[in-house]
Structures are given as C-alpha cells and as structure tokens.
Amino acid sequence: METVEPLLRFDNVTVAYGAMRVLHGISLSIYRGEIVALVGANGAGKSTLLMTVFGQPHARAGDIYFDGQEITHFATHRIARCGIALVPEGRRVFAAMTVAENLNLGMTALISEKHWSDEVGLEQVYTLFPRLWERRQQRAGTLSGGEQQMLAIGRALMSRPKMLLLDEPSLGLAPLVVKQIFVNLQRIVQQGTTIFLVEQNANQALRLAQRGYVLVNGRITLAGSGAELLVNPQVRAAYLGEA
Numbered sequence: 001m002e003t004v005e006p007l008l009r010f011d012n013v014t015v016a017y018g019a020m021r022v023l024h025g026i027s028l029s030i031y032r033g034e035i036v037a038l039v040g041a042n043g044a045g046k047s048t049l050l051m052t053v054f055g056q057p058h059a060r061a062g063d064i065y066f067d068g069q070e071i072t073h074f075a076t077h078r079i080a081r082c083g084i085a086l087v088p089e090g091r092r093v094f095a096a097m098t099v100a101e102n103l104n105l106g107m108t109a110l111i112s113e114k115h116w117s118d119e120v121g122l123e124q125v126y127t128l129f130p131r132l133w134e135r136r137q138q139r140a141g142t143l144s145g146g147e148q149q150m151l152a153i154g155r156a157l158m159s160r161p162k163m164l165l166l167d168e169p170s171l172g173l174a175p176l177v178v179k180q181i182f183v184n185l186q187r188i189v190q191q192g193t194t195i196f197l198v199e200q201n202a203n204q205a206l207r208l209a210q211r212g213y214v215l216v217n218g219r220i221t222l223a224g225s226g227a228e229l230l231v232n233p234q235v236r237a238a239y240l241g242e243a
C-alpha cells in the first residue's frame with residue numbers, strides 16, 4: 001500500500017518562551033496542493049507555531065518534517081532554502097522602497113543559488129496581482145493595506161516556495177479586500193504552491209481551506225474539513241460570534 005507523505009508535518013511539537021510553554025504537543029500534517037487553515041484566538045500560539053517552522057523559537061520537544069526531511073534543528077536560512085516562505089503578521093513591507101524594489105528583495109534575501117530566472121518570478125507575481133504591476137514604481141508605504149498585503153505575499157512568492165506560510169493576512173482589512181486576496185491564494189495553490197494559513201478570521205479562512213485545525217491555548221482541539229469546522233457548534237461559538 002502506498003502512503004502519501006505530507007509536505008509539512010509537526011510531530012508532537014512543544015514550544016516554550018523561557019519557562020512558559022505556549023504550544024503543547026502539536027501534531028498536524030499538510031499535504032501537497034492543499035490549503036490548510038489553523039484558526040485560533042489572539043494569543044493561542046498561531047504565530048509561534050509558524051515561527052517554529054523556521055526554528056525561531058526552536059521546538060523544545062517533538063519533530064518538524066518538510067518535504068521528507070527532518071528540519072527541526074536546521075538554521076533559519078537553511079529552512080528557507082528548503083522551499084518554505086513566510087508572510088509574517090503585520091505585512092512588513094519596506095515603506096520607503098518601491099513595489100518593484102520590495103519584490104526584488106524577496107529573491108535576493110532568501111535565495112543564494114540563482115538556479116531560476118528572476119523574470120519568471122516577477123512575471124508570475126505581476127500576473128497574479130496586476131495592481132502591483134500598475135504601482136511598481138510607487139513607494140510601498142503609500143499603498144493601501146490590501147495592496148501591502150499583496151506585496152508581502154508577492155515578495156514571499158519571489159523565492160518560488162513549495163509552501164507559503166501566511167500569518168493573518170486578513171488582519172485589519174475590509175471583508176471585500178480579504179475576499180480578493182483569498183481568491184489569489186486559491187490561484188497560488190493552483191500554480192503549485194501549498195498554503196498553510198493561520199487566521200483569527202475563522203469564517204473566511206475555513207471557507208477557503210480544504211482542511212482546518214482549531215488551536216486553543218496552544219493545543220489543537222479540533223480538526224476536520226473546512227466545511228465541517230464552519231458548522232461545528234464549538235467553532236461557531238468561539239470564533240463566529242454565536243452564543
């Protein structure tokens with residue numbers, strides 16, 4: 001019997017800041033071609049979980065596997081070169097630089113071996129986000145919140161990752177803008193990049209994702225298809241504002 005190997009796998013991972021444990025025995029798997037959402041309230045440990053993939057902070061116990069390799073103790077730059085890109089919370093574009101300069105940084109910052117063409121990456125990003133093409137000479141600081149999020153995603157894609165980790169891309173954006181960005185996430189997956197999406201915005205994230213996990217105080221309490229979790233009474237009570 002053939003078994004399909006996950007692209008990213010957490011096996012019983014525990015993470016702490018000093019003496020304070022924030023993630024307790026996390027196990028989860030993400031397969032190629034999926035969009036998987038992890039939803040949880042503020043402070044549940046979502047950002048920590050994503051940052052642990054890059055070894056900052058390191059897991060105290062348990063193992064992380066990516067693309068068939070154990071990466072738990074790899075240095076951060078080495079993990080990026082395995083083909084994982086993170087779009088951090090709060091977007092963090094370089095405000096004084098133009099859109100084009102921000103995108104160019106995306107490839108030079110992450111990739112040391114240039115075995116792929118810069119032009120192809122740029123074209124892919126501009127095709128995905130025509131707005132960025134229109135504004136390529138504009139300073140990133142003058143973009144709207146939604147455009148800055150597109151730029152942050154575009155910059156991460158410049159390294160042509162196998163997997164994109166997104167930390168609350170919907171934060172502070174109007175529902176319509178979130179919808180536009182989430183449509184693009186679907187296209188990114190169709191183009192071959194697997195997505196792990198971390199969100200407080202359970203409603204839109206679970207609509208988009210095939211599968212989801214619910215994180216409560218550093219523990220996964222529920223897992224299922226996006227559709228199942230959306231109608232789960234516990235999820236509805238905790239995240240969708242229903243009593």
Ligand SMILES: Nc1ncnc2c1ncn2[C@@H]1O[C@H](COP(=O)(O)OP(=O)(O)O)[C@@H](O)[C@H]1O
Binds near residue numbers: 043
């Ligand atoms: N650098 C840090 N040092 C100490 N505690 C931290 C640090 N970052 C986050 N925490 C704590 O870890 C817990 C989880 O935080 P975080 O991963 O940011 O959650 P989320 O992204 O779900 O809001 C919170 O209690 C937070 O205060």
Ligand SMILES: [Mg+2]
Binds near residue numbers: 047048089167168
């Ligand atoms: Mg966070």
